[in-house]
Amino acid sequence: MIRFFLKRVLQSIPTLFIVSLVAFGMIRLLPGDPVLILLGERGGSPEVVRELRSTLGLDQPLAVQYVKFLKEAVSGRFGQSIVSHRPVSEEFWSRFPATVELGALALLFAIGVGIPLGIFSAVKRGSLWDRLMMGVSLFGYSMPIFWWGLLLILIFSVHLGWTPVSGRISPMYDVNPWSGFLLVDVWVRGLGWEGFVNALKYLILPAFVLGTVPMAAIARMTRSSLLEVLKEDYVRTAKAKGLAPLKVVVHHALKNALIPIVTVVGLMFGTVLTGAVLTETIFSWPGVGKWLVTSVIARDYPVIQGGVLLISFFVIAVNIIVDVAYVYLNPKLKGGS
Amino acid sequence: MKALSWLIVFGGVCGFFSMPEAKAAPKILVYCSEASPSTFNPQLGSDGPTFTAASSTIYNRLIEFKYGTTDLIPALAQSWKVSKDGKTYTFQLRKDVSFHSTDFFKPTRKMNADDVIFSFERMRDKNNPFHNVSGGAYEYFKSIGLDALIAGVEKKSDHTVVFQLTHPHAPFLTDLATNFAVVLSKEYADQLLKNKTLEKMDTDPVGTGPFKLVRYVKDATIRFSANKDYFRGAPKLDGIVFAITPDPSVRFQKLKTGECQLIAEPAPTDIKAMEKLPQLQVLHEPGLNIGYLAMNVEKAPLNKPEVRRALALAMNRKEYLHLIYLDTAELAKNPIPPTLWSYDAGIKDIPYDVKAAKELLKKAGYEKGLNLELWTLPVSRPYNPNGKKMGELMQADLAKVGVNLKLVTYDWPTYLDKGRRGEGQLMQMGWISDTGDPDNFFGNLLTCKAKEGGSNYAQWCNKDFDREVSAAEKTLNKSQRISHYKKAQAIFARELPWVPLAHASVYRAISKKLKGYKINPIGVEEFYPLDLAQ
Numbered sequence: 001m002i003r004f005f006l007k008r009v010l011q012s013i014p015t016l017f018i019v020s021l022v023a024f025g026m027i028r029l030l031p032g033d034p035v036l037i038l039l040g041e042r043g044g045s046p047e048v049v050r051e052l053r054s055t056l057g058l059d060q061p062l063a064v065q066y067v068k069f070l071k072e073a074v075s076g077r078f079g080q081s082i083v084s085h086r087p088v089s090e091e092f093w094s095r096f097p098a099t100v101e102l103g104a105l106a107l108l109f110a111i112g113v114g115i116p117l118g119i120f121s122a123v124k125r126g127s128l129w130d131r132l133m134m135g136v137s138l139f140g141y142s143m144p145i146f147w148w149g150l151l152l153i154l155i156f157s158v159h160l161g162w163t164p165v166s167g168r169i170s171p172m173y174d175v176n177p178w179s180g181f182l183l184v185d186v187w188v189r190g191l192g193w194e195g196f197v198n199a200l201k202y203l204i205l206p207a208f209v210l211g212t213v214p215m216a217a218i219a220r221m222t223r224s225s226l227l228e229v230l231k232e233d234y235v236r237t238a239k240a241k242g243l244a245p246l247k248v249v250v251h252h253a254l255k256n257a258l259i260p261i262v263t264v265v266g267l268m269f270g271t272v273l274t275g276a277v278l279t280e281t282i283f284s285w286p287g288v289g290k291w292l293v294t295s296v297i298a299r300d301y302p303v304i305q306g307g308v309l310l311i312s313f314f315v316i317a318v319n320i321i322v323d324v325a326y327v328y329l330n331p332k333l334k335g336g337s
Numbered sequence: 338m339k340a341l342s343w344l345i346v347f348g349g350v351c352g353f354f355s356m357p358e359a360k361a362a363p364k365i366l367v368y369c370s371e372a373s374p375s376t377f378n379p380q381l382g383s384d385g386p387t388f389t390a391a392s393s394t395i396y397n398r399l400i401e402f403k404y405g406t407t408d409l410i411p412a413l414a415q416s417w418k419v420s421k422d423g424k425t426y427t428f429q430l431r432k433d434v435s436f437h438s439t440d441f442f443k444p445t446r447k448m449n450a451d452d453v454i455f456s457f458e459r460m461r462d463k464n465n466p467f468h469n470v471s472g473g474a475y476e477y478f479k480s481i482g483l484d485a486l487i488a489g490v491e492k493k494s495d496h497t498v499v500f501q502l503t504h505p506h507a508p509f510l511t512d513l514a515t516n517f518a519v520v521l522s523k524e525y526a527d528q529l530l531k532n533k534t535l536e537k538m539d540t541d542p543v544g545t546g547p548f549k550l551v552r553y554v555k556d557a558t559i560r561f562s563a564n565k566d567y568f569r570g571a572p573k574l575d576g577i578v579f580a581i582t583p584d585p586s587v588r589f590q591k592l593k594t595g596e597c598q599l600i601a602e603p604a605p606t607d608i609k610a611m612e613k614l615p616q617l618q619v620l621h622e623p624g625l626n627i628g629y630l631a632m633n634v635e636k637a638p639l640n641k642p643e644v645r646r647a648l649a650l651a652m653n654r655k656e657y658l659h660l661i662y663l664d665t666a667e668l669a670k671n672p673i674p675p676t677l678w679s680y681d682a683g684i685k686d687i688p689y690d691v692k693a694a695k696e697l698l699k700k701a702g703y704e705k706g707l708n709l710e711l712w713t714l715p716v717s718r719p720y721n722p723n724g725k726k727m728g729e730l731m732q733a734d735l736a737k738v739g740v741n742l743k744l745v746t747y748d749w750p751t752y753l754d755k756g757r758r759g760e761g762q763l764m765q766m767g768w769i770s771d772t773g774d775p776d777n778f779f780g781n782l783l784t785c786k787a788k789e790g791g792s793n794y795a796q797w798c799n800k801d802f803d804r805e806v807s808a809a810e811k812t813l814n815k816s817q818r819i820s821h822y823k824k825a826q827a828i829f830a831r832e833l834p835w836v837p838l839a840h841a842s843v844y845r846a847i848s849k850k851l852k853g854y855k856i857n858p859i860g861v862e863e864f865y866p867l868d869l870a871q
Contacts, residue, residue: 031751032750036757039476049791052474084375171558284580284584
């Protein structure tokens, strides 16, 4: 198992190298000079532009800039933001817990609702419930996040007043970040249940919006995977032995149907991070998604290349964990195939 | 039993949603801002969110604008004198100003000349230990040319500072009142230098302003507490919280639900809905801005004044006010707005006259028509909320006089870059003043120097116009300045390097609980004069 894990880790190094090259190159292929964006409509004389470019290190050859970026990445700083003038790593780590907290709740919702929904549809295959649920999941899967988010804000926040419009906790609470995970920090800072419930109220709607697409994908994958397994002989045998239908499905069929579901969950981690870009923007959620959008608009090169590299690192890490989970679920894979 | 379980679940859900929101703190204003500040040192920033969060909140300047106006008032400097040659400015500083006392810094003295000198030397002197800290770009200071203008800053006594200029520059006092020109604490800088934590100067600010920074949670909230020792008296508010909310429609919803009492930059499309809500008050003021169509005078046939005038005559600009600005703007005819001193109301307006436009084109040799490229603004700005739609209206208007417009656009940085290089023919542009001095329009947008500097998008360099603007810059006599600027406006009206389009009004929506609010003509919010009704 350890050998398998190490092999996967080593394989990820060239991937990260390629990601660094693509992130570095792509942002520079985009037209637009960060210095001119800083100056805006005001402009600046060629000397001012030249001096600013030199101060920001943008006048150096691309190869030099890339090597500098790699050195900074290896040192863990990832360079300095052109806009905030702070180290990229510092900027990233102060926002990443917010994204993880949102993404974790979104995935929890997606798994918690998606799998039972898929099981129910598979068991009741062809029934009205099955069609209805698959219709709902298709609706969820094709939902544009931006529109969906605004619609839910309008219904639940403006009309019903059940949830706050946006943010992470009521501005009246002064929470000094400790771990960055607000649901934890409210306890550390002594705000107790009141603070926890308040933070949860702010989290529910964005997590629901972000979890909608993964929930739909997981539900559909669970259904189709389970339907395959339910056709197997051993399931028929279990039924013939007189086991309760629920026991047959959960104990016998579901474990074997889980491998493709785990694959989807692993892939959905990437989807959640992509979706976070939009969800965080709509709900003013102070995570890395919103930070990256702002940085692309400002052409903050160090932030974009550093941020993309760090996010890729986490996506790869999660997929390694998923690979390890395969081995646990299907011991046949232990051989390293 | 089943019904009972449902009842318990329902009760739980209701209880969850009806739990108390928060303990109501006394007089805490929640302001829904549009973006995160890039820094807490306005010297390093050039964006509105940074200026609102820091300039008048944490810091003060030597001279400031009177709230809601562009009139200059004494601030850290209680008085000043200008030498006859206009090159020496002597400032007498107040003696009763304290810097913030915080957990990490306890001032042992009042603000004095050393602080003023340190603040300007940090931007000017490359050998200053703080010059390169936090990137050290000082783009605003450099872009308005103060690095070349200020020859030296000297201490005459503990409370007297002298600025030597390389040449007379009438807008200098206004420049010093601008948001970037804040006074930092030299004593705090020395402490940071000793501790080798120089960057804290810009992240853990110490100012003289009405509020102290308590905490910044990146992209989420900025929390300030009142500075009870403020030299103008303690603020009425106990604190401010900035809830950073980038989406304007979400900001509106938050204002509607009472989650904030003031919002930044409401969307023009939401104004009508806001006006209908009893809990809100919508305020508007003429803005210090201009939306215009720059005509690149270096590209034929736009090098001919009659072609430029024909294009201006063929545009139904009043219609644009209705369709693009939703009747929240005023028709422009000069490069400066009517609320700015030196505006010449006597300049004749450009009428909508298709017949006259056709005649001028015929006279210029284009009776069979011509093809031009129009760049439409890729971003929504108060001076032009919808560049693409305006482009389509212009295209339809000019088609009537035989001018075929090809609409083109680029992303914002490319648009600025190409425009600066003079690659376009017709280009939608605009300007929002940040000083309230006419030179901020004339000098910055239409002179030969501005052409070199990259902010004269019409590439127009007219010696007569330049002479007037330069003369206005060099004299301190206001009536003489007005006379020069009026002559400059006449030259502009004759030559028309732009089609002046509109001066957009500035709109703000506030909760009726908020008292004392005025729209700031230079766009940045000030919180010191505000109060909240309980």
